[in-house]
Amino acid sequence: MSVIEDALAALDLETKVKLLSGQDFWTLPAIPEIGLRSLVMSDGPIGLRGIGWRPDDPSVALPSPTALAATWDPALARTAGRVLGQEARRKGVHVLLAPTVNLHRSPLGGRHFECYSEDPLLTGEIGAAYVAGVQDQGVGTTVKHFVANDSETDRFTVDVRVGERALRELYLAPFERIVGSGAWGVMAAYNGVNGSTMTEHAELQIGLLKREWGFDGVIVSDWTAARSTGPAANGGLDVVMPAVGDPWGEALVAAVRSGAVPEEVIDDKVRRVLRLAARVGILDGAAPVVAEADRPSTLDGAAVARTIAARSFVLVRNEGGLLPLDSARLRTVAVSGALAADARVQGGGSALVQPARVVSPLDGLTAALAGEQTLAVPGEASAFAAIVNAATVTYAVGADPRRRVPVARGPQWSDITGVLRAAGGRELFRSPLPTAYARWMGDPPPGVAPDEIAELSLSARLTPTASGAHELAIVGFGDFTLTAGGQPLFEGPVYREQDESDVFRGAEERRFPVELSAGEPVEVVLTQRGGNPGYVSFAIGHAPPSPGPDALLDGAASAAAEADVAVVVVGTTEEVESEGFDRTTLALPGRQDELVSRVAAANPRTVVVVNAGSPVLMPWADQVAAILLTWFPGQEAGAALADVLLGAAEPGGRLPTTWPRRDSDALPVTPTGGALAYDEGVFLGYRADPADPLFPFGHGLGYTEWAYESLSIEDGEAVVTVRNSGTRPGREVVQVYAGPSSPDSARPRRWLAGFASAVAEPGEAVTVRVPLPERTFAVWEGGWQKVAGTYLVEAAHSVADRRLSTELTI
Template identity: 35%
Template sequence: MSLTLSQQATLTSGRDMWSTAELPGVRSIQMADGPMGIASGRVDERDVAVLTPCGTALGASFDPALVAQVGAIVGMEARRLGVDAVLAPNLNLQRSPLCGRGFELYGEDPYLAGTLGAAWISGLQGQGVGSVAKHLVCNDSETARDSMNAVASDRALRETYLLPFEMAAAAGCVGILAAYNRLNGDYCVEHQGLLTGIVKGDWAFPGFIVSDWFGAHNTLRSANAGLDLDMPGPDRVLGKKFAAAVEAGEVPAARLQDAAGRVAKAVARIDAMPRQPAPTDVDGTLAEAAAAGFVLLKNSQDILPILPTRARRIAVIGPNATAPCLQGGTFAKIAVRSDFINPLQAIRDQFGDRFEVGYEQGVEPEYRLPPLSARPARDLGDGATRGLTVEWLAGHEGETEPVHAETRDTNSLTWFVGLPGTDALKQAGRIRATGWFTPERDGPHRVHIGGTGAVTLYIDGKPAFQGGGPVSPSDLMGILKGGDSESVLVEMQAGKPVLLCFELAYTPARAQGLWYGMRGPDRPADMLDRAVALAAQADLVLLMLGETADSGVESKDRQGTRLPEAQLELLRRVRHVNANLVAICNVAHAFDISWHDQVRGLLITWFPGEQYGPALAQVLAGDREPGGRLPVSVAAQDADYPAFGLTPDEKGDLPYREGHLIGYKGMQAAGTAPLYPFGAGFGYARFGLSDARLTPTADGGADVTVTVRNLSDRAGKVVPQLYVAGPDGIRHLRGFTALTIAAGAEQQARFTLPPRAFQHWDEQAGGWQRAAGPHQLLLGWNSADLPVTLSVG
């Protein structure tokens, strides 16, 4: 296809927020965020989509075939919603447990992330939807991500942080998204050595490289570095500016031809993708995927599965039983189906006919922004009885009649594309959200409000609080992503309705947001006492602890690894009256489990998607296996993590001092034993290994087989793992397979190791080298429990 200079340039800039430009013979493709499902470009709670387990949960499955099915489900959803390409998977690594967006990541090991990422890509693209892998590279933290400079060695990059992207490129993703941050001094979107030298050169990647949204800064540097597509558009950094730079001789014409050609070929490739069979039972597959990621770390006295002969009265205690955390707070957040079954309901459905199931919350969920239950201030004829009346006004002062109104049942309003009834993203205006709130208790209620401008809270028509102020364009996205709020205490009377009005006055910007919430009077002692009383009467306690959706967010990293102190006190108090205690932790990163000796059962469920409730109930009953293995190491203390703090220094640098020794590898090098090692976890069956054999291949690789036998009287899942240690003795994961084996049966596990499995990146030679000396191949159950050793020269 022959394109003019102007047409070529058109293809290098988006048409709008989420779609690419269109030319005769090259259609526009619609993109969407989607590591856990298809996120609406409006970030709107009304756009419901299928919510899959998070990246860490899929990482814990160690099951490429199952992850491919999850990718296929996302592909099916994308087609249903008219999406052509999905910004996923997220192939950054959980370098530190503090990473705010760590839940999207497959874990700490690059081979695990690359293998599962490639499987997810295969499943998605098998439905005729393109994958755009993200965020290249070292966007492994959120603090100052728009400006921080990741300082990493070539070896660390090649062996660790680039490896998942290299595997994604080999799997055929249509695009790769360049990260916001800098790498060794240059923004990733301006890093010629990265984009052109490695991705397009060493890897021979034929797809396009796209900026993260609003992530490109400079036309000449981005164009010359190898950026192909600037999003969103139009003509923000590339597009017409790309053409002008070519005409001025500042960018070679061949560079523009390359960029446009890559975008056009990607569109053609998406249209030509052959369709593969898709899962027919979506709910069943998602429940299987959730359970496959549950990691059982402790099961003293076989307290699980729950048997009628051992327990008749079950106490379900904890905030995450009725308010589970299914996902984190990013712009890829999914609106969940209205018939979602929470864990408590699912447990009652599973056990209620044979057991007495009681429930107490014990403590409040620790939301950064608490929810607000209200009824609309106005009847708009939409039948809505929940939510707030949201109105848009065209100017700051004097305008009282809205240009548009609708009912919204959410506590966070965000607009990227435009505001209903007005072109107000390009001009100043006001937004009001108004509703009736009826208190359940007397006392002080803390009302929260925040937004991308000046905010005012009205109580029964009178101003009660003013905050915020004009926002500069450079600060807007950080404010929007952070979602910080201010608050005021308001005395309220039980049963007496209060009219709340949250107002935002904003200036022209590319996005806007208003958020609010309500926290009622605390009565922690009463809640705790009721939970302890219930626990004392039970045969078994299921203690459901964990996070809220806004505890892990874009643009913010965590401050620590401990669960909320109120939950830890709940654990101590319940343990004091009942030792038959199973802790179920709804957390999606490594966290402090130093209290593990206080419980008999310990199950990590991560953020498991919309089928959490049924999957959990089935695992507790023994109908499904807790199939997960830790995709991260859990340290005995925070100081043991090879990388922990994520705040850049005064120069904006974030040194990757651990080099290529991330996670369990760094702990090995330091001689530090983890509390729970990478790869740990077990199900309800026990297994043994025998007859391990190694056959070197002519190209320098190896084939390995080992027999796995189920030693139990029930079928079960097992994940044999293979690690390779060179002369330095550091073990690296190089193979794994998820097997389901019948009771008493055996199965052969096979591993094919290419030459790269024995090589490291030699910085002096600038290439892959095999260290002289013997290499050990270690087989077993996790990075610290490897009972079988084979050697090769």
């Protein structure tokens, strides 16, 4: 493109190098003399945070990537991408830092919720559709983290030792699929692979990605991942982010002048950046890839979030057909679990966003079960009742797994406000907040210079609904002052010796008991002085009086015993499942297992809703009537849950990953001597043919039944006819597996070859066609080699429920 070549030719070496590093936390510099505006990047993958603190500009929060993969629906993934591309354009962002297409190698991986699946084909199909959706809006993506960033322990330094065959067939496969479909960016990971850190890995970044695969986009470092000048520049990295800790700049100019880095290497990088700028429409003279008139029509983000959530929910147990519930026959529903009132709707870490609203499971069920509630105190430790037209919804905490006091929010809290002040108290910015939580990475609000900020305060009015000993808390790190009713509770530093993972664990907490009277409001003010204006994260925490953990369990069991049906919401917390650290166990935190067992013993009609981004252990699985997996379900969590429990929507999800029965079934994620060996090779997840999973890959029950009637191979496709043999409309995910007819120790018994959706009314038959490309029957042995022989091709409801088979000779 002559515009790009002309722009490149107009730049001197210093300006070229300047263009290859962040000018701050999120952006590349503008070069006005060539008509180049500043390129803006921002985190995903479930929402667009933007580049700074804008509490007046909330973000849509879609369900987690595990949820999106559980839909097994590329078309819906493309819709999700379009919503996020739309959000990016609204917030002035040109490149979304997503999707994460690393594999679910182990459920102990702390960022498991941000990835799609243990299977490379499913990951690639969902990821490619998501990327297409974002780029439909003329917004770039960065497929990450290239490559083998499948766990968090020592992620900056760990060297992943993985065989070439497993690397090609599993871990690189989703990247290959998505790059081949036209992704505009890739993010280089923190970790090393087979002896070279990824930001310097010329073999994979230049030899494979750029040359073999023909990738013409930009490789950007994960934030602070680049730590060298010459090796990173010669290793294929194009852009270093952020500005802090940048090893390029003047050092890279000097390396070029000394001959350590050829200038043509710099030119290639700049050409790629200019190409990306042209694609997103910020380079004068170059038409953007997607004109404004060609962008998709405006989508309702909340409606899409609700649809994805319901479609992603996986019903893994439904004894006696308890679900869907018949709302006309319900008189009392007993809801319990701290996460029922305060759902975890997104994973923890760098990509958190602030949605305009969150519908909790409790709120969603209460609203759906009809009408006006006359008494409701979400978040209270004591039980309460919401009287509705059709049913009485009771709520008891039962068990609270959160190690920290929850962020102040809900009807007891009003007038929550954030204020930035300069030295001397001059107000710089004021905004109402939905919760007492101030968090941003990047810029302060527009019009506020970072060096002006001397303090940030959170203030709110607490009107207790119960008298007694409340707890207020500081959650964060810095120098703080906390007052309640004008009385000082704390003044001083809240710090601890930190490593990188501590940031994502939520820093420190300090608790302060306060005696309060019901109905008497008190002003609470938390002020942070000094600190780093580029990274802010602190909150006011609040816990009302509690009768104690034993009494909470008793209350939940008693309420369940009196109800027509009991709904228990359990899950993980940010302290055990988040970016920055791996899990040490798959067990639910706190006394949630005991809560489920107590409630199930009191009421045989118990539904357990699992609000976790990745697998958890279920020692009570055989004790309850129904289990519904809801992942991190996004802002419309409760509305979607009510849709599914009450039958307005079918739980359409299928497991994208095997759920193990015990901790010992999970692959290790802790390095030894700085290295993490992928000794399992290509035998990952269901490919290892686990003998006793809790729930197998692909499993999921709907609200109807399906008969598999025929399977044939025609013109390189598996042709499958299924019939809805139940009494309700439904959607079936037809999964096709292939594997050698005779046992072959060098290859898995079977692997996912493709999938398709069938939607049908009761009694209706549907035929789907699933392509079987040549790669289905190939292995990597110094190149892709087709393995001749006879294969068993199976049409299945899950990997453990294979309904039809036929043989195919290659």
